[in-house]
Amino acid sequence: MENEVKVKKGFSFTRAHLCFPYAIFLVFFVILPLILIVYYAFTSKSGRISFENFIWFFSSWASIKTLLISIGLSLLTTFICLLIAYPVAFILARMKSNKNVILLFLFIMPMWINFVLRAMAMKELLDLFGIITKYNYLSTVIGMVYDYLPFMVLPLFTTLSNLDKSYEEAASDLGANKVKVFTKITFPLSLAGVFSGITMVFLPCMTCYVISDTFGSGKVTIIGKFIEQWFGTGDNWHYGSVIAFILIVIMFISTLFTGGFSEDKNSRGTTL
Amino acid sequence: MANNTNEKNEKIIELINVTKSFEEGVYAVNEMNLYVRRGEFVTFLGPSGCGKTTTLRMIAGFDTPTSGQILLNGKDISNLPPNKRPINTVFQRYALFPHLNIFDNIAFGLKLKRVMTEVKDKNGNITYKATKLSKQVIAEKVEKVLKMVDLEGFETRSVSTLSGGQQQRVAIARALVNEPQILLLDEPLGALDLKMRKDMQLELIEMHKKLGITFIYVTHDQEEALTMSDTIVVMKDGVIQQIGTPTDIYNEPKNSFVADFIGESNIFSGTMVGKKQVRFIAHNFDCVDDFELNEKVDVVVRPEDIFLMDEDKGQVKGEIIASVFKGVHYEMTMLVGKTEIVIQDTVERKIGEKVSLFIKPDDIHIMKKEFSSNIFDGYITKKNTVCFGDGEFECDVTQLYKGSILDEEGYLITAEGEKLDLTDVDVKVEVGLKDISISDDEEAGGAVGNIVSIIYKGDHYQLIVRTDENEEDFVFDTEDTWNENDRVSVIIPKDKIILKLKAENKK
Incomplete structure (x- = not known):
């Protein structure tokens, strides 16, 4: 009897305790900042609850234009990445395993080189052709595609190489030619990887202003840059927070579209 | 259609x-x-x-x-x-x-x-x-x-x-x-x-x-x-x-592989000893297939084609060593000499019972043996030699584990550094037809027997030496001439004995 009581009093380490470190991290670096953003977004400078920040954002052409440009640039980048990455991932996935590892490595390696360094190097290259100064938006898109391409290749490769070959064989057996096999079977079954890749490219594109600063000669402002300005030089945390809040909503909606919250285990491919 | x-x-x-x-x-x-x-x-x-x-x-x-x-x-x-x-x-x-x-x-x-x-x-x-x-x-x-x-x-x-x-x-x-x-x-x-x-x-x-x-x-x-x-x-x-x-x-399975794969069967190594007569498990059975005299053959008998009888009534005597009830019939294992025979019968015989078996001639299926090497069941001795075919031979036991060596005490050290005692380990022994020679000197080789068959194969002879105790056969090619019934000893070079662990010993 006494023994049992003792056991209950003492601290026993269970699996649940393993998540303490992350729980602390979650509270301080995720939940609290989120609460702060929501608080600032829905209050005025005097501290009263109001919607004036939202009214400011949607009545200012400059901010709406920035939002639209960000979305446009990100969509274009994502689309180009997809166009380049899909065939590459497809070929890599179909190769004999010893060859594709090396090639996949070549595609993934840039991810290991410092991101800013990579951007600077690409900028120098584009400068040689005079693209940077003449075409700010074009060079921004080139920079984004260059930087985010590996993030599209990897999930596509994973999905395509895990795709059971017997599906394609079955389709071909049932009378589908190579084009039909791709459009009716391979592509629909790789949508998980496509969505995964889109999420991994589209969302960072919206906010990562290092690329637009480097490649756009300071003339391309994306929504991330806008937030930074209001928190920094603009010194209005309420405006900054409202933009961040709107961005969260947009991201939430886009994730809904790409099936990120779907329960179906097939809908999401593996990412990194 | x-x-x-x-x-x-x-x-x-x-x-x-x-x-x-x-x-x-x-x-x-x-x-x-x-x-x-x-x-x-x-x-x-x-x-x-x-x-x-x-x-x-x-x-x-x-x-x-x-x-x-x-x-x-x-x-x-x-x-x-x-x-x-x-x-x-x-x-x-x-x-x-x-x-x-x-x-x-x-x-x-x-x-x-x-x-x-x-x-x-x-x-x-x-x-x-x-x-x-x-x-x-x-x-x-x-x-x-x-x-x-x-x-x-x-x-x-x-x-x-x-x-x-x-x-x-x-x-x-x-x-x-x-x-x-x-x-x-x-x-x-x-x-x-x-x-x-x-x-x-x-x-x-x-x-x-x-x-x-x-x-x-x-x-x-x-x-x-x-x-x-x-x-x-x-x-x-x-x-x-x-x-x-x-x-x-x-x-009518065509070879021992088919017989073994389709249904349960007993497969014996046999020799033709007369017209429509085959010898296996130390008995001459009448059969319906005719092959050349002294030809080595595979003999297949289905478990349900073997009849169990009281000890003195059948063709070959033995002892029941296992019996399992399978619903319709009993599946029993009978030990004859060193050979285990699987028998299915609706009447159960107790374990330990002395019985004899009977096989009808048309239930004995004889197949040509694709003969390319001698295969024996053997075991490793304390001295790291191998016993098979009623004899004892020097061999290289390190071939059982890749990259292994022998230490001074006779233990095997594997590539992973594990120390193994191989005494009494069962092995499959394979010896090629060209790797056996014989000698008049009964002390020269590892096993002793009589030449029971000499077949001329164009440019060489194929000989069979049969041992006394378990009637184990060594088959080999030679260019020398010998006489039937010569008493000889079998010599196999150490490096020509191929050893393989039996499946149940593998980790």
Whole structure:
């Protein structure tokens, strides 16, 4: 009897305790900042609850234009990445395993080189052709595609190489030619990887202003840059927070579209 | 479709010298010749890696033969892609499309199909045009085939909500709805539980009878093959071992592999000792097959063909060492000398009982032995020598574990640094026909026996030396001349004794 009581009093380490470190991290670096953003977004400078920040954002052409440009640039980048990455991932996935590892490595390696360094190097290259100064938006898109391409290749490769070959064989057996096999079977079954890749490219594109600063000669402002300005030089945390809040909503909606919250285990491919 | 008897006997598919090699020098299928008649139910049977699935995949068109021809109705289709062949496949893991519902899965082939229809142009001339099947026709066909596999009303269900058995039925329906000339089935029942498998076997037989389509079925399950097929093709290492009806294959296996693979059997090493007389388990049995005198043969006896009798009544005496009740019969193991014999009988004999066995001449199946080397059962001694064939021989035990060495105390040190004592470990011993020599000096070799057979083979003699105790035979080639009944000792160089661990000793 006494023994049992003792056991209950003492601290026993269970699996649940393993998540303490992350729980602390979650509270301080995720939940609290989120609460702060929501608080600032829905209050005025005097501290009263109001919607004036939202009214400011949607009545200012400059901010709406920035939002639209960000979305446009990100969509274009994502689309180009997809166009380049899909065939590459497809070929890599179909190769004999010893060859594709090396090639996949070549595609993934840039991810290991410092991101800013990579951007600077690409900028120098584009400068040689005079693209940077003449075409700010074009060079921004080139920079984004260059930087985010590996993030599209990897999930596509994973999905395509895990795709059971017997599906394609079955389709071909049932009378589908190579084009039909791709459009009716391979592509629909790789949508998980496509969505995964889109999420991994589209969302960072919206906010990562290092690329637009480097490649756009300071003339391309994306929504991330806008937030930074209001928190920094603009010194209005309420405006900054409202933009961040709107961005969260947009991201939430886009994730809904790409099936990120779907329960179906097939809908999401593996990412990194 | 097969309507008249003439068509029934014609070859629908024929493989001529078909070879498939995925790697240089390694053959999945080697020089295969085979034909299948229209409407037949043919089963490719064999252990995994025997080439049966590769053969099926070549017929389906997923793999192209490295050499040889595949003829469909007399026309070469070796390089035709799968979508151009009037052949459909039921896959091992069904391969139902997970993003389509049951209706769309089954209608997949129908939607791609084009049929020639008569069209009248403006001038009233009849021309032919390839058109899609109408939605209504597709719906009717899908409904019909779903009814056939007992899945009416499942049209809108998704694949993942179906049980294994139901998915199996959908896979069959998806293939059959296209009305193929040949239906290929790649171990389709492998993933089902026993009861379901039995039910599906009967249903497939029913379907085959009703539809008259040629079925080519792949399985490693001999019972399934015997139950379902008109013809069985037994394969091993990419080579056909035997083609025949289930009864033929079971009753008259062509070699010991087929005998062993189809049903349970006792396989003995025997020698022909007279006209229609064979010697094994130290007794001369009358038999119905005739082979050359002194030829080494494989003798196959089915467990149900051996009769157990009281000790003095039968042909060979022995003792019962195991008995298991199997429902209808008892499966008993009888020990004769050192040989274990499996016997099935409805009357149980107790363990330890002294009995004798009796085998009727026509139940003794004799097969030509493909003789390429001597195989013995042996064991390693304390001194790291090996005992086999009534003798003891020097050998190299380090070959049992790759990269191992012997330490001074005689223990084996493996490549991983593990220390092993090999004393009494059972091994398979293999000695080539050219690696044995004999001597008049009885002390010179590891085993002693008499020469019982000398066969002249053109440029050399093939000799058999038989030991006294267990009548173990050493077969070898020599250019020297000896006399029958000479008493000799058998010499085998240390490095020519090939040792292999028996399966149960492997980790």
